[in-house]
Amino acid sequence: MTTSTPISPTQLPSTIRAYLAAHAAGETDAAIRTFAPDAVVVDDGSTYRGTDEVLRFLTKAGGGFTYTTELVGAERVDDEHWIAVNRLEGDFPGGLVDLRYRVTLAGDLIAELVIAP
Incomplete structure (x- = not known):
């Protein structure tokens, strides 16, 4: 079992903070720049691989x-x-949810993002 240490959100790496801010603001161009070209995103039962599919996820x-x-x-x-x-x-159905964004970095870019409740 992997353990984690709670931190202040301000202590997240700048790449992750930049992605979250850009995505929340609907700034797709800024958000996609935080991902590696071969990045993988898993959200709501779907998997997106590579820049084109991650861009589709973001939009x-x-x-x-x-x-x-x-x-x-x-x-x-x-x-x-x-x-x-x-x-x-x-x-949306339920109206309120806390989602965990599990991020794997490769250098200064997001290599994998898994979003789950």
């Missing part, structure tokens, strides 16, 4: 719903693995 994620996001927690697993916890509140 469709949350589509059809209006919601706000708030970064409410963060954890450090090791130098490459981090967890950001975002609280989403909106008009």
Whole structure:
């Protein structure tokens, strides 16, 4: 079992903070620049591989719903693995959810992002 250490969200690596801010603001061009060319994103039962598919994820994620996001927690697993916890509140079924964004970094870019409750 991998253990993690709770940290302040401000202690997340700048790449992760940049991705979260850009994605929340709908700035797809800025968000995609935080990903490695061969990055993998797993969200809501779908897997996106490579720049074109990750871009498709970024443009469709949350589509059809209006919601706000708030970064409410963060954890450090090791130098490459981090967890950001975002609280989403909106008009989607259930109306409120905390999602864990498990991020693997490769240098200064996101190599993998897995989003799960």
